[in-house]
Amino acid sequence: MRDLLQHPFRHPLRRIVQRVDAATPPGRDRAVDALRALAICGVVLGHWLVTALVADSGTVRTTSPLRHLPQLTPISWLLQALAVFFLVGGQVAARSHASARARGTRYGRWLGARMGRLFRPVAVVLVVWSVAVVAMLAAGAGLESVRALVKLVLSPMWFLLVFAALTAATPLAARLHPVWPLATVALVDLARFWWGGPAWLGWINVAAGWLVPYCLGAAWARGSLRGRATGWGLLLGGGAATSALVAGAGYPAAMVGVPGAAVSNLDPPTLAVVIFGLAQCGAALLLTGPLRRVLQRPAAWAPVALVNLSAMTIFLWHQSAMIVVTAIGMLAGTPLPGLHTVPDGSGWVLARLAWLPAFALALLVCWAAFRTHEQRRPGCVEHERRPARTLEVWRV
Numbered sequence: 001m002r003d004l005l006q007h008p009f010r011h012p013l014r015r016i017v018q019r020v021d022a023a024t025p026p027g028r029d030r031a032v033d034a035l036r037a038l039a040i041c042g043v044v045l046g047h048w049l050v051t052a053l054v055a056d057s058g059t060v061r062t063t064s065p066l067r068h069l070p071q072l073t074p075i076s077w078l079l080q081a082l083a084v085f086f087l088v089g090g091q092v093a094a095r096s097h098a099s100a101r102a103r104g105t106r107y108g109r110w111l112g113a114r115m116g117r118l119f120r121p122v123a124v125v126l127v128v129w130s131v132a133v134v135a136m137l138a139a140g141a142g143l144e145s146v147r148a149l150v151k152l153v154l155s156p157m158w159f160l161l162v163f164a165a166l167t168a169a170t171p172l173a174a175r176l177h178p179v180w181p182l183a184t185v186a187l188v189d190l191a192r193f194w195w196g197g198p199a200w201l202g203w204i205n206v207a208a209g210w211l212v213p214y215c216l217g218a219a220w221a222r223g224s225l226r227g228r229a230t231g232w233g234l235l236l237g238g239g240a241a242t243s244a245l246v247a248g249a250g251y252p253a254a255m256v257g258v259p260g261a262a263v264s265n266l267d268p269p270t271l272a273v274v275i276f277g278l279a280q281c282g283a284a285l286l287l288t289g290p291l292r293r294v295l296q297r298p299a300a301w302a303p304v305a306l307v308n309l310s311a312m313t314i315f316l317w318h319q320s321a322m323i324v325v326t327a328i329g330m331l332a333g334t335p336l337p338g339l340h341t342v343p344d345g346s347g348w349v350l351a352r353l354a355w356l357p358a359f360a361l362a363l364l365v366c367w368a369a370f371r372t373h374e375q376r377r378p379g380c381v382e383h384e385r386r387p388a389r390t391l392e393v394w395r396v
Helices: 002-006 010-023 030-050 074-079 082-103 107-138 143-168 179-194 199-221 228-248 271-294 298-309 311-332 346-374 382-395
Strands: 052-056 059-063
Touching: 010 298, 030 074, 030 082, 030 271, 030 298, 030 311, 030 346, 052 143, 052 311, 059 143, 082 107, 082 143, 082 199, 082 271, 107 143, 107 311, 107 346, 143 199, 143 311, 179 199, 179 271, 199 271, 228 271, 298 311, 311 346
Parallel strands: none
Antiparallel strands: 052 059
């Protein structure tokens, strides 16, 4: 009793942890879920650190500290984890499709189940932000400011369109060697940057570039990436090749888009960011063994499971959370450092780090309000039903 009075939250948290662990299917690869959780947290933290909303004479515009502080470029190497998303997505989709075929589930029903969880939360974001846009314009907000905010919220959704297209192509990707889309990316870049080809060719790489880690994930699902040698080869080879492309071929060092830059590694993807993604995939493969051992502990597994259950909600609402905090900060009547000021010095960086807990709290509110739209509905494919069952246990 004395222990309960001194630590009133310990026992409820322990029960939650135990229930999440007990509800997890024995054959679930927890390391794969951990990689997805790390990737989503990297994307959220990366956007919060490299995106700045500047209030200037009543107008809000977006900029990036990478434009003013190029020494922060290594942040993009650590937090731009899209390749890991596609690696995990390819692995999970290939396994799910193979399992569905073994059970006799038709392709259309399998695809519909996966698309449902992907796009139901998107519809909620679009509805909420449509209402918000009307309210802001009615309140007298400038069109340029509203456009900047809407672009900030909607721009990450390109990822979902590409991911949906690759998911639909899973039966093909499961048989395609990653070297073929990689060769396509290299050929497109040669045509764009060296042979004087049109700039629109780069958009071929939106599909081809992310098909590389997706196919790698499919190969992982069928057991073709066993052994640490594969992970080390991808990590070291991809890292060396990326360094050569940046140092010798003129590719930007930043692995994200930088406003005002002549060339973006991400918009559309270049050979540099795709090769760098291979290095990230190698690191991810090397981490799977240690992660599996660590995540056998229920206390380590529970937060990973909960992040995965709400991965789409976190992804779709993290920019909105930052915008809400920025808008509330404007009530102070003066620009607040790290929130409304130009990111042109170390002071801004320190101030932005101090604002991260506020962003996280706002995201927690968004999660509480909108997470239910990500849950599965009855009658879905088995692989998609299991996470929802874990969530129901956690909610008890």
